[in-house]
Amino acid sequence: MSEIDARGLPCPQPVIKTKKALEEIETGQVTILVDSPESRENVRRFAQSQGCQVAVREEGGTIFLDVTKGISCEIGPKQSGDVILITSDRLGSGDERLGEILMNAFLNTLWDYAPKPAKLLFINNGVRLTTEGSEVLETLKLLEKEGVQVFSCGTCLEYYNLKERLGVGSVSDMYATVDALLSATKVIKV
Secondary structure, rough: EEOOOOOOOOOOOOHHHHHHHHHOOOEEEEEEEOOOOOHHHHHHHHHHHHOOEEEEEOOOEEEEEEEEEEEOOOOOOOOEEEEEEEOOOOOOOOHHHHHHHHHHHHHHHHOOOOOOOOEEEEOHHHHHHHEEEOOHHHHHHHHHHHHEEEEEEEEHHHOOHHHHHHHHEEEHHHHHHHHHHHHEEEEOOO
């Protein structure tokens, strides 16, 4: 059993340290120390996505994530299908309202289209589409029910003060974003 101190490290360093620690063992347990809810969720989500079990406890302001790697735990890239990277709440450049109308039409059409992408990644201003008040929130919820994974950049949500208003999907970190993009069958940037 090893212990990795990732307290005070910026995103995505706690996840990268976790990945390296898990790659160094065949089976067993690694304890990751973090000091923020964001790092806790990023490490937990990564470890679980790799098939590992995670137990979380907190003592004196430090969060301990006991990550257990078993025989079925696989560390490394996986083929995840198509990924759509959405970087704005508008589609195209030019008139802002027209861009909003086009983005709404794009996402509504995506819901009707088959096959659906594996993931939708929302970064920068695009995270506004996944929050309360978005005109496409219900469409995104329908896509998620159909099995499309919806991720919003945590740093972006914080920057726009929208973290508490997330209405669909999960908060993501830069490591998960890079992993999704590099392991995708195809990436489409909107």
